[in-house]
Amino acid sequence: MAETAGAFWIAHTYQAQSAADVKAFLVESRIRPAWISSIHAIGSLDLAGYSAMGIPAGCVVYSWPQRVFSGHRVVHTAVRSILLGETEMALLLDSSAAVLLASHIAVGRHNLFPLATFGAFSAFNHSELPLLEKLASSLAVQSPESASPNALLIEGSSLKRPVKKGTRFENAAWVHNPEPDSALAGCCSVLDALFTSGRKHGLAVDVEPGGLTLYTSLERM
Amino acid sequence: MHEYKLMLVGFGNVGRAFARLLERKQETLRSEFDFSTSISAIATGRHGIAVDPGGVDWQQAIRLVEHGRSIDPLSTRHGLDSITEMIRSTPADFLFENSPVNHRTGQPAINYLKAALEMGMHAITANKGPVVHAYSELSALAAKKNRRFLFESAVMDGAPIFSLFRGPLPAVELRGFEGILNSCTNLLIELMEQGKTFEEAVEYGKSIGITETDPSADIDGWDAAIKVAALSTVIMGVPLKPDQIDRTGIRAITPEMIASARADGERWKLVCTAKRADARVIAKVAPQRVNQSSPLFAINGTSSYVQFETDVLPGLGIIESNPGPETTAYGLLADLINAVRNG
Numbered sequence: 001m002a003e004t005a006g007a008f009w010i011a012h013t014y015q016a017q018s019a020a021d022v023k024a025f026l027v028e029s030r031i032r033p034a035w036i037s038s039i040h041a042i043g044s045l046d047l048a049g050y051s052a053m054g055i056p057a058g059c060v061v062y063s064w065p066q067r068v069f070s071g072h073r074v075v076h077t078a079v080r081s082i083l084l085g086e087t088e089m090a091l092l093l094d095s096s097a098a099v100l101l102a103s104h105i106a107v108g109r110h111n112l113f114p115l116a117t118f119g120a121f122s123a124f125n126h127s128e129l130p131l132l133e134k135l136a137s138s139l140a141v142q143s144p145e146s147a148s149p150n151a152l153l154i155e156g157s158s159l160k161r162p163v164k165k166g167t168r169f170e171n172a173a174w175v176h177n178p179e180p181d182s183a184l185a186g187c188c189s190v191l192d193a194l195f196t197s198g199r200k201h202g203l204a205v206d207v208e209p210g211g212l213t214l215y216t217s218l219e220r221m
Numbered sequence: 222m223h224e225y226k227l228m229l230v231g232f233g234n235v236g237r238a239f240a241r242l243l244e245r246k247q248e249t250l251r252s253e254f255d256f257s258t259s260i261s262a263i264a265t266g267r268h269g270i271a272v273d274p275g276g277v278d279w280q281q282a283i284r285l286v287e288h289g290r291s292i293d294p295l296s297t298r299h300g301l302d303s304i305t306e307m308i309r310s311t312p313a314d315f316l317f318e319n320s321p322v323n324h325r326t327g328q329p330a331i332n333y334l335k336a337a338l339e340m341g342m343h344a345i346t347a348n349k350g351p352v353v354h355a356y357s358e359l360s361a362l363a364a365k366k367n368r369r370f371l372f373e374s375a376v377m378d379g380a381p382i383f384s385l386f387r388g389p390l391p392a393v394e395l396r397g398f399e400g401i402l403n404s405c406t407n408l409l410i411e412l413m414e415q416g417k418t419f420e421e422a423v424e425y426g427k428s429i430g431i432t433e434t435d436p437s438a439d440i441d442g443w444d445a446a447i448k449v450a451a452l453s454t455v456i457m458g459v460p461l462k463p464d465q466i467d468r469t470g471i472r473a474i475t476p477e478m479i480a481s482a483r484a485d486g487e488r489w490k491l492v493c494t495a496k497r498a499d500a501r502v503i504a505k506v507a508p509q510r511v512n513q514s515s516p517l518f519a520i521n522g523t524s525s526y527v528q529f530e531t532d533v534l535p536g537l538g539i540i541e542s543n544p545g546p547e548t549t550a551y552g553l554l555a556d557l558i559n560a561v562r563n564g
Contacts, residue, residue: 048519051542058548060380063516063528063538077385085254085558086381105253 006104007082008114012188016098019049025098035110038087040074042066042094070206071183072214076121096182116191119146119217131157136168146217150199151175153190156207173197187216194220226261228311230304230333231319232286235347238546239553240279246554256561262311264304269293272311308336317553318346324443324463327354338362343560347374347549353450353462369560374552376448377525378544386456393531395457397496400527401520402448405431405439406471406491408523413479441470442506449493449504459502469507487512
């Protein structure tokens with residue numbers, strides 16, 4: 001089998017309050033609504049607005065509840081769906097950000113220019129080990145090449161910078177998420193930090209109230 | 222590059238849409254997934270059987286079926302007594318089973334899928350009958366033979382409901398769900414909202430191919446009930462049969478009831494519900510009035526909607542807008558790719 005399969009981060013915006021905002025984002029990103037095969041919306045969804053935008057029949061829309069779980073679950077669901085070949089282009093939305101993801105097939109077909117790809121996306125419960133220790137060991141298994149990120153965002157934890165010397169995270173720039181309730185905005189912020197610094201590996205982490213820790217590792221292209 | 226031989230049982234709207242989709246996607250399958258396909262056998266309910274290990278002329282088969290003629294002349298093998306015999310005697314890697322659903326027993330689809338798995342094929346279906354009536358048996362047989370039994374198109378066509386709970390949401394406990402799972406009745410009720418009588422709505426539905434010649438499976442809630450049973454059996458882990466579901470169809474909805482609901486800012490919908498109660502699942506299919514605060518209110522035309530209640534997510538809703546045979550065919554293709562990747 002060809003080893004080209006992947007999920008790619010195509011574009012993002014922090015202006016996603018309405019269907020009109022998202023429409024403008026798609027126009028700016030040169031994405032036709034007809035290319036979108038799934039929408040993941042966190043919180044309220046203006047279905048009529050999106051239908052009017054020209055989202056094609058057969059597009060699957062996931063309407064996720066707001067603020068009771070980490071938005072990383074939504075990112076992971078969309079990425080897995082792309083990797084499984086179930087969807088070619090996914091639009092992820094909450095009230096603070098919109099993100100477009102695409103499969104390698106969609107990237108080739110529509111001549112897209114990806115901003116990033118996913119190094120790892122996973123979850124663990126860190127009750128037995130300190131968060132960073134467990135995070136380092138999980139990353140080492142999931143994606144060794146991105147185990148020492150250059151940009152790091154950790155939310156939902158009391159952990160504050162600076163990160164201890166001698167750990168895999170000592171060289172990571174600490175990223176600020178202007179919308180701490182939005183994991184999508186958090187991932188966007190990490191990617192923006194990578195573009196600003198010119199560095200490659202970023203990591204967004206979110207700890208749910210029950211202790212489940214979800215992370216998304218991005219590799220700038 | 223590997224070429225997989227496919228066998229199609231059932232060559233109605235979905236089977237033909239799948240054959241066309243396969244042709245359209247051959248280049249993608251070759252370049253991106255490193256395999257190609259050919260169709261080595263097609264079996265229909267009323268138009269015969271065509272077997273050709275070198276590749277059946279499926280485009281001619283479509284023309285023949287759409288003109289009401291037999292596809293037997295396309296076959297290089299003759300004298301096959303049954304579809305089961307065809308499955309047992311024709312080499313293939315995949316069986317795609319898309320025969321009409323049998324709500325009561327799931328047959329003969331179950332026997333076709335069983336025969337295919339026993340012969341070492343992957344078995345893929347859009348048919349809800351085998352999922353409800355033989356899920357455990359077929360899954361166990363597939364595991365024993367190291368093959369896949371996949372059925373993503375059985376509920377909500379191309380929306381990946383089952384794989385959602387196998388993949389991204391593993392280990393969540395599904396407590397229940399609510400939704401509109403039968404698109405035909407949703408359209409019929411909407412036509413009544415536009416002023417048609419029940420009978421006129423059914424006739425219109427038939428004229429545009431949404432309603433079957435015998436629409437009772439949709440109108441009496443059987444199709445919705447078997448989808449509820451499939452979700453309960455596979456995702457909730459509690460086997461249910463359609464006749465165990467408290468089921469009421471839409472025949473009793475009158476224009477007066479529609480008008481009364483509208484006056485109150487509400488709409489009638491055929492609502493499917495399932496709720497876990499200890500080790501049981503209590504399930505129901507019945508018309509209900511829903512108000513504007515309900516996500517069901519805005520589900521129009523032939524769209525479908527389901528909202529899952531889990532232990533970690535209080536409400537994950539999935540909407541599929543106006544699906545057609547092509548959407549179902551896409552689900553079958555996704556199952557094919559999934560089986561090749563993970564088979």
